[in-house]
Amino acid sequence: MIKALMARLYQKYRTIPFPKGRPPALPERFRGLPSVKINMCADGCKTCIEICPTGAILQNHGLQIDLGKCLFCRDCEEACPSGAIRYGNDYRLAVRRREDLTLYAGREELKLAEEFDKRMKSILGRSLQLRQVSAGGCGACEADVNVLNTVGWDLGRFGIQFVASPRHADGILVTGPVTKNMELALRKTYEAVPSPKIIIAVGACAISGGPYIGREEVSDGMIADIPVDLFIPGCPPHPLTTLDGLLRLTGKIRERAKR
C-alpha cells in the first residue's frame, strides 16, 4: 500500500489543462489542416491528384481537398513540384456537415463544428453517453479514442463516457469503413439507442471508406441512411482532434482558438 502511495506521488498529476489551459504540444511533424496555395500550381499539373491514394484531391474550378477522404499521409506534399500543398499543425478538424470537410480556393479554413441546438443541448450537453462501434476499423482510431479515457485526457470530467450497452447510450461513435459483415450489427446498435441520438464518425474510414474506399467488402463509411452529426477526420485523428470535436459539439469550446 505504501508503495502504491509513493508511486502515486512519483507519477504526479498528469491531466492536461485543456480546454481551459493550453492544449498539449504537438510534434513538429504532426500533420493537421493542410493549406493549398493554388496560385503556386503549375498550369495543367495534376501530380497531387494522381498520387493521392484515396482520390481526396479533385480539380473543380481549382483544387479541392476532401478531408473526409484524406489520410494525412503527405504523399501529395512530397510529390508536389511547386510546394503548393503543406500540412500545417492545426489539429482542429471536426465539422458538423460532410460538405464542410472540403477545402478549396476561398475556403482555406474549416467551418468547425457548432454546438448542439438548444433542445439537444438541454438533453445531452452535460452528460453524453456513447456506445462505440468498430465496423472494420484497424484499431488505430479505436485506440486513440480509447486513450481519451486515460488520466492524461480524462474525458469523464466533461460528462462524456463510453457505455457498455446501446440502451444506456445517447449516441454511437463509429470507426471503420463499415464492412459488409458489420452492417447489420451497426444498424441494430443504432436502432437500440433511444432517441434523440447522435452519430459521430471518427476517421477517414468511417467518413468515406478511407484507404478502403470503393472496395466491395465495405460500404464506404457510415451507412447512407443513418445521419451523422459530427465528422472527425484523420487516419487516425489525434486524440486532441477528437476531444476538440466532442467539446465543440457539447458547447464546451465555442470560440475559434487562435493559431
Added chain:
Amino acid sequence: MSGEERKFTQIRNGGAIPLESLPPWSVPDFISQLGGSLGNGLRVVSYFGTPGAKAGETWLYAVLALDAENKLFAGRTLVTEGGFPSLAVDYPQIQLFEREIAEQFGLVPSGHPWLKPVRYRRSWNGADAWNRPAGAEILPGAGNFFRVEGEEVHEVAVGPVHAGIIEPGHFRFQCHGENVMFLEIALGYQHRGVEEAMLGGPDKRTLHFAETLSGDSTIAHATVYSHLVESLTKTKKNARAQVINGVLLELERLANHTGDIGALAGDAAYLPASSFCGRIRGDFLNMTALVCGSRFGRGAVKPGGVGFDIDEAMRAELLRRLDAAEKDVVNAVNLVWDEQSVVARFEKTGTLTREMALELGVVGPAARAAGLSRDVRYDQPLGIYRMVHVPVSTYDTGDVFARAYVRWMEIRRSVEFIRDQLHSLPEGFRTALPGSIAKHSFAVALVEGWRGEVCHAAVTDGSGTFARYKVVDPSFHNWPALAYVLRGQEISDFPLCNKSFNLSYCGHDL
C-alpha cells in the same frame, strides 16, 4: 523411394526467388512432405492458395520454419479438382489455414474435423466448399457452434459489438455454472478484403493497406511489406534507415506491451498501475509521433527506407524521453509484481502448456510465456536484427502471469535496444527508390511485431505485379490458443485471458 530424399526448397527470410526454383509437387507427395515436416518439428508460417492458370486450378503454397536451425522452407502443389487431404487432426496448427483455403478457393480439406468458414465471405473463384447457393447471403457467425448438452449446461453468447472500445467478434461459451467447458470464437466481422485489394499492386494504395492491416502494428506490417518489396526489386535499405526502422519497431512494442500490462492490472481491478501504464503508453506513442508525426507510425516506414530522418536534436530528445519513460514504467509495473493479490490473480489463470503452444503453433509473447524460444528477431533475423541480437525473453508457466512477465522483460530489452541504437546511429540518411518488381517470383518476409510473427508472402505475375499477396498476422496463429485456454476456467477469467493475448480482429479478418 526417391520422395524420401526430396525436401521443400530452402528459402531466405526477405529473399525473392524465381517461381521455377519452387518445383511443383504432386498433391499426395506435397501433403506427405508437409505432414512429415510438421511431425519433425517444423511449424507452419503460412499456407495458402493462389489461382492457377486454368479455371478450377489452385496452387497451394506452404512456408515452414525450422526455428532451431534458423531455416525457412517453401513448397507448392497444383490442385486441379475438388480438394486436398487435411492434416488438421494430427497437426492442429494448420487447421485454420486449411479453413481459409477452403473459404477462399472452394477446395475441401478432406477429413478436417471442424470445417467452418473463417471470415464468412464468397470465394475468389466462385467455387464453394460448403455448396452454398451462388446468390445466397452469407451472414457472419452463421452456422452451428460446438455445443455441450445437458440439463444444467447453458450457453453464453457475446458480441459482435463488445462492451468497450474494441473491435467486433463473436464468442460462444458453453458453461456449467461459472465454469467454461468450451469456447468457440467466430470472427470475420472486420473483413475488408485487404488481400484482394493488394492484387495487381504495388500501387499508390498498397502501403496504406499494409499500414492499416492492424493499426496497432502499423510499423510491423509496413516493415514486412517493405522488406518484401525490397527483396522483389533488389533494393537495399541503407544502414541508417534500417536502424531507424528498428527503433520504430521497438517503440511500437514498448507502447503496446506497456498498455497491455496496464490493461491486465485494470482487469484485476488494480487501478494505480492501470492508470499509470495507460499514460506511459502514450509517452511511447508520442516518441513515434516525434519521429514521423503519427502516433501509430503512419508514413514512417516505406520500401527502400524510412519516411523521416532523426536529426541530432531529435536524437537527444528521444533519449531524454526514453530515460523518463523508462523510469516511469519501472515504477508503475513494479507495483503490479509487488501486489500479491494481483499476482495471485494472474497465476495459474489461462494456462497454455508448452506442448499445447507447440501443437497450436502459437507465436509471439504467448509462445515465449509457455517456454518456447520463438522470436523472429533471433530465429530469422532481418534488417537491423541481422547485426544486433535481441535476447529472447521466455518464461515457463504459460499463464496470464507469464504472458505479462514476458512483456515486461521485453520492455527492458526494447529500451536497451533503442538506447544503444540511438547512441550509434550510422551516418548518411538515404531512401532508395525501388525499381520494378521481379516477374514470376516468390518472396517471403517475416518480422517479429509486438504481438508475434508477422508474415507476408507474394507471388508475382508476368508483368511484375502481385498475383497473390498473403498476410499472416500473429493473431491468426494465436486466436485458437485463447479459445483453448478458457477450457476449465471460470467465465469471469475471460477478460483477463483475452487481454493477456490481446489479439487483433482485423489482422485476423484482413
